[in-house]
Amino acid sequence: MAKDTLSEITGLPDDLGIGDDLARSQQRVSIRVDSRRYGKPMTVVEGLDLPDDELSSLASTLKRTLAVGGTTTADGSIELQGEHGTRLEAALRDEGFDVET
Numbered sequence: 203m204a205k206d207t208l209s210e211i212t213g214l215p216d217d218l219g220i221g222d223d224l225a226r227s228q229q230r231v232s233i234r235v236d237s238r239r240y241g242k243p244m245t246v247v248e249g250l251d252l253p254d255d256e257l258s259s260l261a262s263t264l265k266r267t268l269a270v271g272g273t274t275t276a277d278g279s280i281e282l283q284g285e286h287g288t289r290l291e292a293a294l295r296d297e298g299f300d301v302e303t
Contacts, residue, residue: 231294232302235285243285247294249302250278260297267293 231249238244247264250257254274261280265272268289272282282290291301 229299230302231299233287233290233294235287242283245282245284245286245290247280247282247290248278250280250299252278263297264290264293 229249229251231247234246234248236244236246250260252260257274257278257280261272261274264280264282268282268284268286270283270286272280274280294301
């Protein structure tokens with residue numbers, strides 16, 4: 203019989219996945235809008251402390267939710283084409299992040 207491992211964050215079994223939710227809610231994510239080539243807006247999500255695979259998955263979810271193109275960067279940011287203030291904030295809160303405004 204395998205012994206359940208306990209989360210270092212919550213002290214509860216890892217199988218419950220509560221530690222992941224708690225870790226996400228403790229991150230302070232910021233949203234800013236940059237101007238790119240030809241004056242096109244680019245929304246940047248910063249402050250994410252996620253492994254590369256989770257960052258890519260989150261970027262895919264946000265792109266699908268907002269119906270936009272985008273990418274992840276080497277410094278752990280997500281860049282989305284266009285300006286998506288309140289819709290992006292709501293989408294990040296739905297994913298369990300605390301968003302700075």
